[in-house]
Amino acid sequence: MRLSIDHHTIYRFSVPQGRLTQMLRLTPEDTHDQTVASWHLHVDCDARLRPGRDGFGNKVTMLYVAGPIDSIEIAVSGEVLTNSADGVVHGAHEVLPPALFLRATPLTLATAAIADFTASAVSAGTDLVGRLHRLNLALNARFVADRDRPVTGRTAAQAFALDRATPRDMAHVFIAAARTLGVPARYVSGYSRFAFGGEHRPAPHGWAEAYVAGLGWVAFDPSAGRSADEAYVRVAVALDAAGAAAVAGSRLGEGDEEMDVDVTVAPASD
Amino acid sequence: MAALGQWIEDTPAHELRRRQESAEATFRQLGITFAVYGESDASERIIPFDIVPRIFLADEWRRLSEGLVQRVEAINAFLDDIYGARKILDAGVLPPDLIFGNAQFRPEIAGMRPPHGIWAHICGIDLVRTGPDDFFVLEDNARTPSGVSYMLENREAMLRLCPELFREFRVAAVDSYPDRLLETMKSVAPHGAMNPVCVVLTPGHYNSAYYEHSFLADSMGIELVEAADLVVDDDIVWMRTIGGMVRVDVIYRRIDDDYLDPLVFRPDSMLGVPGLIAAYAAGNVALLNAPGNGIADDKAIYSYMPEIVKFYSGGEAKLPNVETWRCREPQALKYVLDNLDKVVVKLVDGSGGYGMLVGPTASKQEIEDFRAALIAEPERYIAQPTLALSTVPTLADSGLAPRHVDFRPFVLTGSKGVQVVPGGLTRVALKPGSLVVNSSQGGGTKDSFVLMDGQGQRPPMAQSQTMGGMTQGQQQ
Amino acid sequence: MLMLSRTASSLYWLGRYIERADFVARLVEATVRLDVLSPRPAGEAAWVSALRVTETDTAFDQTPGEVSQKNVAHFLTIDSSHQGSIVRCLDMARNNARAVRTALTREAWTAVNRAWLVFDKRASVGGAVATLNLVEAVQTEARGFEGAIHKMLRNETTQFIRLGQAVERADNTARLLDVKYHLLLPEGERVGGVVDRDQWTTILQTVSAVTAYRWLYSEGLKPANVIDLLIARHELPRSLAASVEETVDILARLAKRTGLHGEADRMARMRHMRMAKTRTGEVIVSGLHQYLQAFLSENDLLHEAIGRQFKFG
Known part of the structure; x- marks a missing residue:
């Protein structure tokens, strides 16, 4: 499948800022089943951009803007060719061993409620992949899809207490749940053609990957109740959504900020 | 000297x-x-x-x-x-x-x-x-x-x-x-x-x-x-x-x-x-x-x-460690629990002398508190024997007296x-x-x-x- | 290596706060003397004016006590609930000094710390004699600081401290004169009328100018002379003329060492040139209060220009 992606992020500040420093995780990389055909990052003001990698091996771009600045738009767009591989990730740039992803973070700390839910969801399963699929489907059934922008800082425990959940919330619960089974799990940020169907989305997509010995990392999207396939483009992985955030920023100045995000993913028209 | x-x-x-x-x-x-x-x-x-x-x-x-x-x-x-x-x-x-x-x-x-x-x-x-x-x-x-x-x-x-x-x-x-x-x-x-x-x-x-x-x-x-x-x-x-x-x-x-x-x-x-x-x-x-x-x-x-x-x-290490029981290991944990009044128990991530039990000088209550904490989360603790630390002369209220010391070289x-x-x-x-x-x-x-x-x-x-x-x- | 902007800012504020603490100490000392040690006690009025000079009269109104030697002396020295007390000034001075500990010599830091320790764990000022002892101790430590600064390298570290002191000193002297001029020139009385020797002495004591006055003016105490001394005589370190001149001088030295020269220099030089043409007699005729108010706002503008010029504003 050839996917065309357009992702705009706009920040507006109530008073001009003296300086902006942001770390962008907005660059997908090639894997065996994902080929980046074209990719552009554009910023609407004078900025210095520096490529690099974070500790998880994700491609990052440091963005430095000297003020005064009252708004900034960061746009990425491009085309990615994908194959289906039943959700199994092949040929990704891996720098940390699966064992690291057993570690809980404040956003992905499991509670007794999550552990109980997990235990009953997977009880009938036999092999690990089957159990994880059951967990994925159970979480999909457990929540009503929340189409709003994800709430920054909402933990898996908080999300689990609610009925509505964003893809990010569901992924966090999945990760916390998988770890209670002793399965390494991580957060993936990226794009999906199927995320909630709509044309314009208020955030990049987020799902989970779990490590299955002998198979490798397997992608699960509890918001869609399926494994991530050729409709998905992986961009960054981390222990939780905060670590894989598309934009982590810091600004020097008073006042408030407002953020607008618009993401479109469509089959390329060639 | x-x-x-x-x-x-x-x-x-x-x-x-x-x-x-x-x-x-x-x-x-x-x-x-x-x-x-x-x-x-x-x-x-x-x-x-x-x-x-x-x-x-x-x-x-x-x-x-x-x-x-x-x-x-x-x-x-x-x-x-x-x-x-x-x-x-x-x-x-x-x-x-x-x-x-x-x-x-x-x-x-x-x-x-x-x-x-x-x-x-x-x-x-x-x-x-x-x-x-x-x-x-x-x-x-x-x-x-x-x-x-x-x-x-x-x-x-x-x-x-x-x-x-x-x-x-x-x-x-x-x-x-x-x-x-x-x-x-x-x-x-x-x-x-x-x-x-x-x-x-x-x-x-x-x-x-x-x-x-x-x-x-x-x-x-x-x-x-x-x-x-x-x-x-x-x-x-x-x-x-x-x-x-x-x-x-x-x-x-x-x-x-x-x-x-x-x-x-x-x-x-x-x-x-x-x-x-x-x-x-x-x-x-x-x-x-x-x-x-x-x-x-x-x-x-x-x-x-x-x-x-x-x-x-x-x-071989020229400077030895103090013998240490890793409470994450069941046998070590058992030994420590059996000898809480003799050992020093430390939080793995503690510092500054906080989160520490000095068995020989601890009260019964302190020992029991640590026992509960150790059983709950053994991997967070290590224990060491109470060492026969040497002392050096130190000026006390009553005159010179022996006091325990440690030493941090840089x-x-x-x-x-x-x-x-x-x-x-x-x-x-x-x-x-x-x-x-x-x-x-x-x-x-x-x-x-x-x-x-x-x-x-x-x-x-x-x-x-x-x-x-x-x-x-x-x-x- | 050019100094950190934050360091420059802290040094400058250290200078301002030490100077302010010293000034308040001298003001309290002179007021105690005026109130209880002179033959004709000045009473409440003296303490009200002390509050006005330090711009703490509004803050004092929030406190339960009435205007009295005991209450105001306590308020201006060890009351840490408002920014105008000596203890708060020294606290700020010490915080700034700590923040630039590396830039100071041991002696300079020790002097600030010792001044601060004068108030450590002190709950009350006591009577008049105890108050005098306390403010004298502050002045002694301030002199120790002055001496330590004097012995430090003549580099931008000392220049920034001295710059803060000079700007603060100009402010303090102008304020003192502005509040006290009602006493100097009571309404309906002509300059040169009946002289309240004790009031005069208070003013001169506050700027350490009792002896200087005798040296510079052969006649007895006269209002016009005192005003002249405090405004125009650059021989007196705490006069406006001397502070203005010193500001120009320090900025020029800073420019020489750092290559940084700008609006603060221009502003300070213009003020200096105008000052040289100032005649005290004309100032008195055209309105001392207006003159001093204009001086104070210009001093504030200079303060802001300094912050911009050295990128710490």
Whole structure:
């Protein structure tokens, strides 16, 4: 499948800022089943951009803007060719061993409620992949899809207490749940053609990957109740959504900020 | 050594006490203070100073130094390996979950390598002694060890108040420490920096160790900066001066990893410099010590240090560890639970003497509290035997009395090698019989004399001078 | 190596706060003398004017006590609930000094710390004699600081401290004169009328100018002479003329050392040139209060220009 992606992020500040420093995780990389055909990052003001990698091996771009600045738009767009591989990730740039992803973070700390839910969801399963699929489907059934922008800082425990959940919330619960089974799990940020169907989305997509010995990392999207396939483009992985955030920023100045995000993913028209 | 006993005998106790008070008055005036956490009146206290120096003989020191160099080289090799190729895990020396499940292993900086491959530039290795030749490492400090200002200020006080001692003993000088530290900093500057700009980064003057930060910057003649003085632009670190931005090459940071860069570590950090880790990853700045070092001095890793030293140096560790039971291991846990009244139990991630049980002096209630905590979360604890720590003479209310001490020498590692400064910080438990030397728990400090060659015969029992008819004993 | 902007800012504020603490100490001392040690006690009015000079009259109104020697002396010295007390000034001075500990010599830091320790754990000022002892102790430590600064390298570190002191000193003297001029020139009375010697002495004591007055003016105490001394005589270190001249001088030295030269220099030089043409007699005729108010706002503008010029504003 050839996917065309357009992702705009706009920040507006109530008073001009003296300086902006942001770390962008907005660059997908090639894997065996994902080929980046074209990719552009554009910023609407004078900025210095520096490529690099974070500790998880994700491609990052440091963005430095000297003020005064009252708004900034960061746009990425491009085309990615994908194959289906039943959700199994092949040929990704891996720098940390699966064992690291057993570690809980404040956003992905499991509670007794999550552990109980997990235990009953997977009880009938036999092999690990089957159990994880059951967990994925159970979480999909457990929540009503929340189409709003994800709430920054909402933990898996908080999300689990609610009925509505964003893809990010569901992924966090999945990760916390998988770890209670002793399965390494991580957060993936990226794009999906199927995320909630709509044309314009208020955030990049987020799902989970779990490590299955002998198979490798397997992608699960509890918001869609399926494994991530050729409709998905992986961009960054981390222990939780905060670590894989598309934009982590810091600004020097008073006042408030407002953020607008618009993401479109469509089959390329060639 | 006899000379020290003679000096103590010749100097009346009230005179010693007068000098000690004079030194403490000076420390207060200089503002050498620290804040005690958890006290409402936490403002500023000085650490009590003891006028009777602790003495190391030249050959003792030589052997100690060899062990320290070996250990610090191993710590650096371990850090370079564990954040890189992880050969030590392939070799099966350490259980991988001890690393990957440990919060001190920071995935955020995995794959990044500091300039010149040096991680632990400044190490403080805490030692205890149980007999003439029996030094044990109690704890490694490879993050931002403090206390070196006390080593220097205590010496200055001794030179001023007891000059006669320095005629009696040929004491190795410690005052070159700032020069050596600056040399170390310059030696690890990123390649290409001809005249590297070095700075000390402090959390600010409300920090309990601020005096030391300013003291070090002052004696090295470099700027003491706070996060707000630094800006990262284009992956390069700059500092704001009255004439504009100046590029910075080397940062001796005295703030914790969590607060270094809000884009990578804690996002709510006000102390951090956004982009600092990007500049570090790009190889444009050296950070002393490197971020992520906590994995090397973690108490859970500590118990494996002899194996770690052997793996990287190829030889046995010259400085042994204190025997340690890892409560994560069921057999060790059982032993500890059966002997809670005899052992010292420590939180793996605790510091400053908090979260610690000293069995022999603990109340029944304290022991039962720890038993419950150990059963609930055994992996958070290690335990060690109560050591028969040696004591040294110390000025107490009643005159000279034996008190337990530990010792923190400082080891510097630059691109030109490893060096041990001939001296260190002797911390002393001022309460009779107490084994806790932490300043936050009533400990004090004293000067540590390292004698130069050609003087003093080693007494049959080092550290057991006779003083005023009293022979010091050893606490069992 | 150019100094950190934050360091420059702290040094400058250290200078301002030490100077302010010293000024308040001298003001309290002179007021105590005026109130209880002179043959004709000045009473409440003296303390009200002390509050007005330090711009703390509104803050004092929030406190329960009435205007009395005991209450105002306590308020201006050890009351840490408002910014105008000596203890708060020293607290700020010490915080700034701590923040630039590396830039100071041991002696300079020790002097600031010792001044601060004068108030450590002190709960009350006591009577008149105890108050005098307290403020004298502050002045002694301030002199110690002055001496330590004098012995420090003549580099930008000392220049920034001295710059803060000069700007603060100009402010303090102008304020003192502005509040006291009602006493100097009581309404309906001509300059040169009946002289309240004690009031005069208070003013001169506050700026340490009792002896200087005798040296410079052979006649007895005269209002016009005192005003002349405090405004125009650059021989007196705490006069406006001397402070203005010193500001120009320090800025020029800073420019020489750092190569940084700008609006603060221009502003200070213009003020200096105008000052040289100032005739005290004309000032009195055209309105001393207006003159001093204009001086104070210009001093504030200069303060802001300094912050911008050295990038710490």
